Amino acid sequence: MSGIVQFRRPKIFYGWYIVFATGFVMTIATVPLFHAMTLWAVALENHFGWPRGQLSLALTLTRIEGGLMGPVEGYLTDKLGGRRMVLIGFLILGLGFLIFWQIDAAFWPVAPxxxxxxxxxxxxxxxxxxSWVPMMTTINNWFSRRMAxxxxxxxxxxxxxxxxxxPLIDLGINGSVGVPFTDITLGINHVVGWEGVAFILAVVIFAVALPLSFIIRNRPEDIGLRPDGENVPATRAGRRAAAAQAQGLTAQQAVRTPAFWLIAVGHGMTSMIILAIFTHLGLLLKDAGFEQYAGTVVILYTLVSMFSQPLGGYVGDRFPKRIGLFVFTSIQASAVVLLTFSxxxxxxxxxAVIFGIGFGGRNPLTTSIRGEYFGRGNFGKILGISTIPMNGLLLISSPFAGYMYDWQNSYTIAFLVLAAFNYAGGVCFLFAKRPRIPNTPEATPSVPASAAAPATGDDS
Known part of the structure; x- marks a missing residue:
């Protein structure tokens, strides 16, 4: 019909739905476990009276486990896809919070x-x-130019x-939360305690596990798309060339490059202080007489890091990622020096403001630099293997701070040492030059036309 103009709704690239799902997955999986650890630590110290070195050991054990399981997680992610991994992981995570809810129950054969x-x-x-390995692998599959x-x-x-x-965890545990830069605290009348909060988290995690798995798609090719929403090459030769270009290095080739080790060690060194802060920041504030503001300080650096994350991604897409990492990790280390003498x-x-800038800006770069350097074909395996040296460093950070405090009744030396490791990790990033991807059958294997063309999906 002439004279009638028809408008088509613009399509949103499905990769951005993957980004949204990743944000939700990371929130549910990592925030209660790691970011809120300082709130759990204060509550458990008040409830049980455990020494801080013993409290810190919990995160150490998770890093030992992470170092052992990292390569397995990477292998399973490449084998099963992020979709199935999120479902499996969330069911296990919910079970863990149920156990946490009942750690002092009389029916356990061991002490709380x-x-x-x-x-x-x-x-x-x-x-x-x-969460991290499967979802970062999934984003790496969906994006190339705009990965960071x-x-x-x-x-x-x-x-x-x-x-x-x-703040909800803080309110549930303590019944109050402070307002940044004021002496005002907001409170509630009914407190469920740390046990009740753990139970609520378990229920939420079980409830969202299956819906999340329906949203996630492992690769754009599974639904007839290309990374970044680019058009699918029209010819078979074009599809083969695109698939070969995306394949990148094998895991065996990646671990033979200096860049792999510099990135892994740099990532570990700059994360050591983060793990220590997750555990000890609330305890440090308690010693300074500001226990009621622990959740507020965590909220503030989280808020700042929230806006620093896309800033880091913007920098990484337009400037060398290794330089961006050096700058942001140096800012992070400087914040820790300030914290030591606060x-x-x-x-x-x-x-909290300075730390949020550095901590947030580095996060998208530590993972996207691996995708840029090593490609997407074996990203899960490469990311998983890199957790071995990373977790080897992380497992000593939190207990080191705890035992130094138990010995000296102060965090000063511990935090200054960890800040020095942080600066050294930034230097590792700075020297991590991009490896040359050889044009060999091993690095860029022959890809059948069916593998490069749109797939039907292997786990729908």
Missing amino acids: LYMFYAAYMVMALGQGMG SAMGWANFMSRGGALLII TELWMFYTF
Whole structure:
């Protein structure tokens, strides 16, 4: 019919739905376990009176487990896809929170401290299998040119979720939460306690596991798309060339490059202080007389890091990622030095702002640099293998801070040492030059036309 103009609704590239799903997955899986650890630590110390070195050991055990399971998680992600891995991981994570809910129950054959360790290991297993490795691999499959930005926005959404979850956990455990840069606290009359919060989290995790698995698609080719939403090459030769270009290095080739080890060690060194802060920040604030503001400081650095995530992604898509990593990790280390000597509440808030900038900006770059350097064909395996040296460093950070405190009644030396490791990790990133991807059959295997063409999906 002439004279009638028809408008088609613009299609949103499905990869952005994957980004949204990743943000949600990371929020549910990592925030209660790691970001809120400082709130759990204060509650458990008050309830059981455990020494801080023993409290810190829980995160150490998760890093030992992570180092052992990382390659397995990477292999399973490449084999099963992120879709199935999220479902499996969330079911295990929910079970872990159920155990945490009942760690002091009389029916356990061991003391509550050991059940706390067991619960955290089960939760860490579920978190590892169902969040970072599978979802970062999935985003790496869906994006190429805009990979850093996609990871930045996923982390932005994760931090946005943390802004909701952390104060809710704080309210549930303590009944109050402070307002940043003021002496005002908001409270509620009914407190469910740390046990009740753990049970609620278990229920939520079980409830969202299956719906999330329906949203996630492992690769754009599964639904007839290409990374970044680009057009599918019209010819068979074009499809073969595109598939070969995306394949990148094998895991065996990647581990033989200096870049692999510099990135893995740099990532581990710059994450050591983060793990220590997750555990000890609330305890440090308690010692300074600001225990009621622990959740507020966590919320503040989470808020700042939320907006720093897309900034890091923007930088990574336009400038060398290794330089961006050096800058952001140096900012993060400088914040820790400030934290070490903080005595007033405004100093802790200033730390939170600076730390949020560095911590948030580095996050999308630590993963996207691997995709840029090593390709998407074996990304899950490469990412999983890299967790071995990373977790080898992470497992000592939190207990080191805890035992140094138990020995000296101060975090000063521990945090300064970890800040020095942080600076050294930034230098590792700076020297991580992009490896040359050889044009060999091993690196770019012959891909059948059916593999390069749109697939029907292998786990729908």
